[in-house]
Structures are given as C-alpha cells and as structure tokens.
Amino acid sequence: MAVNHRIVLASRPAPGLPVPENFRIEEAPIPAPAEGQVQVRVHYLSLDPYMRGRMDAAKSYAKPVEIGEVMVGGTVGEVTESRHPKFAKGDFVAGSLGWQEWGVADARAVTKIDPQLAPISAYLGTLGMPGITAWVGLLDIAQPRAGETVVVSAASGAVGSVVGQLAKIRGCRAVGIAGGKAKCDYVVHELGFDVCIDYKAGRLRDGQVAPRNMNPEGPDSGEREGRYPLVLSDALKAAAPNGIDVYFENVGGETLDTVLRLMNPFGRVAVCGMISQYNASEIYGVREFRSILVNRLRVQGFIVSDRMELWPKALAELGGWFREGKLKYRESVAQGLEAAPRAFIGMLRGENFGKQLVRLV
C-alpha cells in the first residue's frame, strides 16, 4: 500500500544556515479528504527563502512552524480524489500542501491551473507566488516609469528574474545583481536585462570591467570608512549612469547600503526580502538610512499575501506576457522529497539557478 512521505521540522536551527538535521523525513498514511476537500498528489514542491524565517520561533509576519510539524511550502499537483464539486480527479491545482507527497486541502485553499498554458511547475514560479510578488512589488509599489533605472538583487532568482523582465516591458533600464558568471550571463542574454553585476567578481557581465579604487564622491561617502564593497559600488555606477530610480530589494546587508547611496531623488525601494540577513548570526546595521531623507526616498516593505486582491489582475497580465514569450524562466529541480533539505540549504547559499523546485513524482 502506498504511504505518504513528509518532512517535518526536527529542531530549530541555530543562527546561521540550517543543517540537514533540522529536518526529519517521516512515513504517514495518505490523508483522506473530508467533505469539501480535495486530495492531491504533489508533483512539485517550491523552496523559497521565506521558509527560513518559519523555522525560527521568533515572531515574524507569519507564525512559525512548530517542532514536529510538516514544513510549509507551495505545491502543484494532481487531484486524486475530490469531495468538492469545483474539482474533479485529474485536475491540476496549486496550493500550499507543504513538504510532503500527498496532502488534502479545503477547496478554497487550492487554485486550478492550466497545464496547456504552461508547464505546471511554472505555477510555482513566474505564474505563481514569486511572479506575483515581482508584479506587486515592482508595478504596484515601486511604479517605475519608462526610462527609469530599476535595480534588482538576486536577479536570477524566481522573483528577481521576473522583476527585470517586467522592468523591460515597462520601458526601463534593468540592472541585475547576481552571483557568478553563469547567472549573470543568463540574466543578460536569456532574460534580457541591460546589464548584470556579478557581486562575487565585481565585474559587469556585458564585457565592461568595473573600475577599482575610484572614489568620486569624496570624503563624505561611506567609503571613507572602508566598509563598502567598492567594486559593487563602482559597478553599479557604471551600470546605472543616470542613478537608480527603483530598487527591488531581495538581499539586504551591504548590497542594500551600496544601492541606497546611489538612489536618485524621489526613488522607490520595494523591500521584498533580505535573504542575506535570514541566516546572519549578527544583524547588519544599515548605514545609509540617511539617503531616505536626503533623496526623499519611499521605502516600502510588502508581502504578497497581503495583497490577494491584486492576484487576479497580476496573474492575467503575467499569463499574457508569458504567452507572448516575454517572460522566460529557469528552474533548479531536485529529485525526490528526501532531497528537499539539502536543496533548501543550497538555495539559501545561492547555489540554485532560477526557481528552486523539488520534483516528487
């Protein structure tokens, strides 16, 4: 008889990266749907940075996963049994069934997806929560105008890759920040960003090499303290010669500080994530907060689940652009539920390339 495998939180991680021992794989009966529910065979599990926050006991914007509970996570899968008239066996649905092979959910907690429009895994990426996150943060919060310069960190990731492509659709200059030559090549040559800065190398990936040891801003710049990654700063100046109007923030830390210094007056910063801080054992102090005053910036944090009313509009637009070939994506797919913990830790280290998924069937 088939069993359900699921991964539960075994222990809370110490500050820093989680370790595989923080997770435990369990066998359990396949859950049966109650009236009004569907039973789903999960095909893909999404791995996302926010999950790191849920592993801590500390208060954040959502409640923590308790020890022994199944790890939370977005999923797509096939309905194997339905006790709700809206769904039939064989339908494909997106939902949040967590790190397990089988799950049940209330009918209103899952959404039918169209395998004709896109591979079902896309509904965990460009046509799912990450894509809608990009849409809300860029188009609703930051609202770039044609000709403005948009910078996005973690540019090759599930959210960042959509942000840059939306910026191009809006007529903006799109500047990515990513780690490594392969990611930067992808961001420029496949996704169509204007330029991508390899923060690991401090080099532009369109052939230009960032100048080093320049300090054009004089003794008042942050560089007098010798703290900033000069190479990133110089590379950004070269990549955004007219300054930065919009920053879509995924990483935090020194990258945030470096970008803040280069923001144009009346710039907007959409704060979507601060992945560099999720595992940090010491909190980074943001030194360029004063730029918010001097440049009259609007800095706004957001969480896509607060803006559910925007989802239909966002999905319709994303789907349209996807059909037109304007939204490309790449996936890193780990195979089998037992691979999820290491894939998750690797993602937090930046080892994935594009949307990180686990394929369960």
Next chain:
Amino acid sequence: MAVNHRIVLASRPAPGLPVPENFRIEEAPIPAPAEGQVQVRVHYLSLDPYMRGRMDAAKSYAKPVEIGEVMVGGTVGEVTESRHPKFAKGDFVAGSLGWQEWGVADARAVTKIDPQLAPISAYLGTLGMPGITAWVGLLDIAQPRAGETVVVSAASGAVGSVVGQLAKIRGCRAVGIAGGKAKCDYVVHELGFDVCIDYKAGRLRDGQVAPRNMNPEGPDSGEREGRYPLVLSDALKAAAPNGIDVYFENVGGETLDTVLRLMNPFGRVAVCGMISQYNASEIYGVREFRSILVNRLRVQGFIVSDRMELWPKALAELGGWFREGKLKYRESVAQGLEAAPRAFIGMLRGENFGKQLVRLV
C-alpha cells in the same frame, strides 16, 4: 551711517558639532534693492538643524554654503524700501535673507505676513516652515487615522510640537520623545500630548516610571546584543500599549532603531530629520531595517520645499487652528546677530526650548 552686519561661513566644521570659529561676523553696506526687489530690515532670524548640513561641502538635498558666503536662514522683517508694486514700506514679510540684519530679495521670494493674526516670529515657527513641515509629514505623508498612535521625536521642538498637536486634532494618541523634565512637562501639560518620554531619564513624565530590565520579546530582539537603550524601549512600550502606527522622525540613531522595533504592521514613518546624525563623527548603522519588511512599513523621506503646492492649504489650516487656540508654541530667543553662532550650536545640542530664534532689532 547704518551698516549691515552679517555672519558668513568662515570654515567648514570638522565632523561633529560646529565651533564658533566656523563663523565670522562682517560689516557691509546695507544692500539697495534693484527694480522688482524689496529691502528688508530683519527682525527675527530662524535657526534650524538643516543649516548644519549646508555647512558641509558634501552633496545633500541643497547646495552647500560656500566659504565666505552669508549663512542661509529663514527670516521675518519689515520692508524698508520697495521697488515692487506688491509691497509697501512697513509691510512685514517672511523670506530667506540669511544671517544678516538687512537684506534684499526679489518680490516673489518673500511673502507678506499678518502681524494681526500672530506675532511675526510665529511665521518662522508654527505658521512657517516648521509648522508646514509638520503638516506635510504628518497629514500628507503619514496620514494617521483617528485612534492610531503617533510618536514624534524632538517633541518640544519647532516641528515636533506641531506634529503632536496635529495628531491630537486628528484624534490620535500623541507620544513625544524629548530630553529633560522641563521639556516633557511642557509637551504634556502645555501642548497636550498624551505622554512624553524623557530620553535622558528613561522615565515617563505623566508619573509612570518605565519598567527596567524587561525583555519580553525574547532572544530575537535587538536587546540580545545589548545595544539598545532598554529604558527608552520599555518607556515606549508603556506609552504606546497598542504599538506605534506612525513615527515622525527627527533624530535618527538609536531612537529610530528603538521605534522601528515597536512599529505596528502597515505603519508609516515620515523621515523629516536625523539631527543625531548631523554632527556624528561615526555613522550609526540602523539594525532594525528588517522591521520595514516584517511589518510592511512605508518609510518616506521628505523635504517641505519639495511640496510648495501644499503650502497654501497647510497655512490656511494651521492659521485656523492657531486662531482657535489649538496650536501652542514656545520660543528660545537669542538677542543680537552676534549671538547666532552660539545659539545655533546650542540648538544642535538640544539646549533650546521650542523654536530657536535670534532677535535682531
């Protein structure tokens, strides 16, 4: 024959507080108005924190004062000669004639003021730039709703005192932060704030004493690092039992960090000034930036001169409330131009009480 006395920037200050030697008093002929200008005998000079920024060579939101130039500053005075039909000798006008006894200005650069409605010095405070700054930051940017909690730092100052009174007019709970018992007593008993925290004593000034050594937020709070002024944090928790919805920021530094930790979801921070940083030789790193993400805050810097289109509406409302007795104020008046440098340095140290002015006649 009468001469004009004026104070020029003699040298740029080292990081930290300016010293009297950064200024030099000069004699000069009284300037004659050209066609379209007015000549003004300055009665009051306004001293404001932003002037510290203008003393540095570094780029900020306005160009620096050059060495040898008259220090910038808002003024009110009497028209002594007019070469523009809109003004007559004897009119009182507000303008920016700087640190000098006499000045000339284009007619469009000065505004007629009404000595019947209020003492002319009020047009440098509650009915001038500081009052309009409070109006724009609180009512246009932060937009508090009735019942929300508004915290303002530098609460007894020219801007902060208006912020809290506007918050009360809007039906909010107004919490001030100020330095010393006298200022806190004034903020609560004269201005009508609900409570004022004396950051120097860490005590509430309505009789409550802040609890000490509490750490209810557990090991993830900033307190684990031992960096925050626990007393301010505890006092704020007591003063804002429902959390903080709006923060009107005048000071920066640890106060900013402490407030950020206590912001409610969807709170707004209007960044008007960071006086603690203007003279700081070391930049403070803001550790609670993550609260912007976790609590989906909107943090917006602003400068009142960017919003000139709001001035007529703001002034009309402020004037109305002033007539109704709802806007009280206090002034610290230094006598004579030569007293300006020390009064300015004292203001940067927080030694003034209410709006800092220099009386020149």
